[in-house]
Amino acid sequence: MHTIGSWLQLPPADYPYLRALAHDQVFTQELLPSTSQLALSDSATGQLQAYFRELVQERRRAPGNDPVSGWLRTWDALAADREAADEAVYLLALLVFLAAPETTSTMLSTMVWLLLEHPRQFGWLRAHPDHVPDAVEEVLRYDSPNHIISRVAPEDTMLAGVPIEKDRMVHLMIGAANHDPRHHLDPGVFDIRRKAAHLSFSSGIHYCLGAPLARLEATTLLTALLGRLPGLQVSAPPVWAPRVGFRRITELRVVPS
Template sequence: MLRSKSWVALDGEWRARQGEGNRWAAPASRELGRALQGLNPPHHTRFRRSVGNIFDRRTLGRLRDPVTRSVDEILDGLAQRLRGGEADFAALVAEELPVSAMGLWLGLPRADYPLLRRLTHHQAYAQELLPSASQLALANTATEGLRDYFGALVRDRRENPGDDVVSGWLRTWDELEHGDQEAANEAVYLLTMFLVIAALETTSTLLSGMVWTLDQHPDQLNWLRANPQEIPAAVEEVMRYDAPVHITTRAAAEDTVLAGVPIAKDQLVHTVIASANHDPARTPDAETFDIRRPAGHLSHLAFGGGIHYCIGAGLARLQAHVLLEALVRRFPTLRVSSPPLWEPRVAFRRLTALHVMDH
């Protein structure tokens, strides 16, 4: 479904066809239908090509040192808090690193990080399976805040262009829009806004979930400490075993049949990524967490598939690799001291607290 042209993302036209007075008519939902995740070809193709492979090997190579410095600084703060006993890994580390990485890449002021985290958390409700009215209200307000913030960012880079990422996108879109700066500004706003909200929530959950999952398998964590070269494989198994996003949704592009079930055009089907990653036909002994699996059995759908494969997968992996390398080196006795707390979500999961001790 994720790769087939018979199934499409919920774009603006699809959302408009659902009428008024429902979740799809909410401003936050309509805005998602205009961003990269909600686009279908040819619009999706145009947007994706405009940024290219943004986290290619060269870019990730340039980002490794700044991300490593950020990890060291964040873990210094964790170490200081641990001297007093417990510390909340989710708040002190997992929430801080993704916004720091995106801030470094886009050149965002550190003082803005708390605002961006809050707006992202609230906007994520619009992507939930069954958001409540109060959650949609929070998402709508957050969408306004995100437009204000990233709209101002784009205008600033327009007035003060440089060699940064956003200025480069503006130059690209000025050409694509044949000099129509208003249209170019809107396209770059949508790109920047989407990349930030997509990165913060999912990567935070990945980082906390990684620590929680490894803590529940101490024999494998101890093996990893003795074999740190296997950290990339461990991160892949964490994503397979407990993906940050459990559900994604597609609509039928036309009347079709799926696994013997008739599906009408525009009808939704929710794909359960978490279940697919535990498919025993795909992964032997799929219910077992095993970081020593053969490389061919580490495949997963945590980053989706097809044209909507996560555009920020490389940066998410980089953060997980660097953080885990530092944790196994600096905190050999770190342990989770109480079960994690989760926000009651289904699709875009959020781990709100993960208390740890170092003993």
């Protein structure tokens, strides 16, 4: 929240409010959300829409040296329609915000949990910190923060030999792909040295815009953790939110040594 909030130059006092809305909003992207989860998500989406529309208007009134003001300047230089610019920039700011904190915070807690669960690998990493980026990739492969990418078929099509009718929704299961034994030897084994490619940031034209930032956050956290809390241990099993699409540890209790 802090990373994305400071990049977009949002007031830090708003972070707790925005974080709570981001948590509630994800249910629209769940596989089988309940009615009450969807209601929660609708309400969060409405509040986030209002927040980011207001943000764009604020940056219009007082442009600064921040990405939202920069996107407005770029758009204005390309086309005269200010309303269209405001709408496009609002959607971009909202998308960037929604895509960032839930996925990244989940990855950070899963990473800590997985490495503490594998103390030999955690210890090896301490002696070989240059392999921290490999560990981050293996965390992303082994337990991706986001397990579902959904698409609607624009026309009748065949996907890997399966006929898909026009307008049908297809869910791509990232976790299953990352554990496909045809691509990964012993996929159920967590091995920070395997250097395997994964689909956790998707692929193709919609490849995650924030992948370098997420990787930077994870390598920064892990490097600091190895240096400052080398004896860290899990003191109780983690608590998981009962979700499929966006995996999330809600509680991970640790002790320093």
